[in-house]
Amino acid sequence: MRQLFVAGNWKMNLNGRQGIELAEALKAEFGDLEAVRLAVCPPFVYLKAVADALAGSAIGVGAQNMYTESEGAYTGEVAGPMLLDVGCRYVILGHSERRHVLGEGDGVINAKVLRALEFGLKPILCLGERLEQREAGETEDVVSGQLRAALEGVSAAQMAEVTMAYEPVWAIGTGRTATREQAEEVHGILRGLLAGIYSAELAERTIIQYGGSVKPENATDLMAMPNVDGALVGGASLKADAFAGIIRAACAVSK
Numbered sequence: 001m002r003q004l005f006v007a008g009n010w011k012m013n014l015n016g017r018q019g020i021e022l023a024e025a026l027k028a029e030f031g032d033l034e035a036v037r038l039a040v041c042p043p044f045v046y047l048k049a050v051a052d053a054l055a056g057s058a059i060g061v062g063a064q065n066m067y068t069e070s071e072g073a074y075t076g077e078v079a080g081p082m083l084l085d086v087g088c089r090y091v092i093l094g095h096s097e098r099r100h101v102l103g104e105g106d107g108v109i110n111a112k113v114l115r116a117l118e119f120g121l122k123p124i125l126c127l128g129e130r131l132e133q134r135e136a137g138e139t140e141d142v143v144s145g146q147l148r149a150a151l152e153g154v155s156a157a158q159m160a161e162v163t164m165a166y167e168p169v170w171a172i173g174t175g176r177t178a179t180r181e182q183a184e185e186v187h188g189i190l191r192g193l194l195a196g197i198y199s200a201e202l203a204e205r206t207i208i209q210y211g212g213s214v215k216p217e218n219a220t221d222l223m224a225m226p227n228v229d230g231a232l233v234g235g236a237s238l239k240a241d242a243f244a245g246i247i248r249a250a251c252a253v254s255k
């Protein structure tokens with residue numbers, strides 16, 4: 001049985017006061033939640049304040065990126081040990097905005113996954129195809145290439161710390177959600193790849209979130225699918241009531 005995992009990726013949104021208010025609202029309603037795993041991922045500058053606001057609760061904090069080195073002359077970058085130091089447990093890696101807007105390739109993402117694991121951070125590894133790739137029938141090739149590249153050198157033992165997130169690029173911030181059948185199909189492909197690379201048992205216990213225009217209205221449908229183990233939520237994680245609706249949906253369909 002896999003525990004569902006719902007995480008909010010705030011991206012470059014909310015100021016410090018808004019982030020703390022949101023964290024406090026979530027803590028008040030879900031601070032003791034055990035049925036579903038929860039995390040929020042604020043911008044770097046607010047990580048500590050949000051982690052402090054959530055201290056003593058079951059809600060984890062994640063960063064949206066990190067650099068591969070642990071310290072040194074890398075102006076503007078943030079190291080994994082710094083993230084741990086401010087109370088982070090998770091780090092989102094390979095997000096499509098990092099891949100396509102900020103130019104990160106598979107090699108960099110793989111290096112970040114390996115370093116995050118080395119530092120003791122839990123990666124939320126994102127992958128997904130672009131619209132033109134889906135339309136050209138390349139989805140399976142694209143996601144399998146991304147998965148193999150990102151997990152190169154990651155051991156089976158380390159995989160216990162890795163969450164996967166399928167985020168079709170065409171569904172991110174567009175209001176155009178993948179249908180539950182489309183999500184389930186790709187999640188099944190990813191699980192099959194993990195079974196081939198590692199083992200059926202490891203594939204069975206790996207959490208695979210879906211991300212891309214998840215809202216309270218579609219969350220139940222998506223998360224009720226057998227291979228969809230929660231959600232990585234962008235826009236709808238910025239408002240306490242919308243995010244709470246998604247968390248409640250996860251609780252209701254807990255597998």
Ligand code: 13P
Binds near residue numbers: 167171172174213233
């Ligand atoms: P939206 O929920 O805003 O589509 O964003 C999804 C996402 O990119 C989460 O990482």
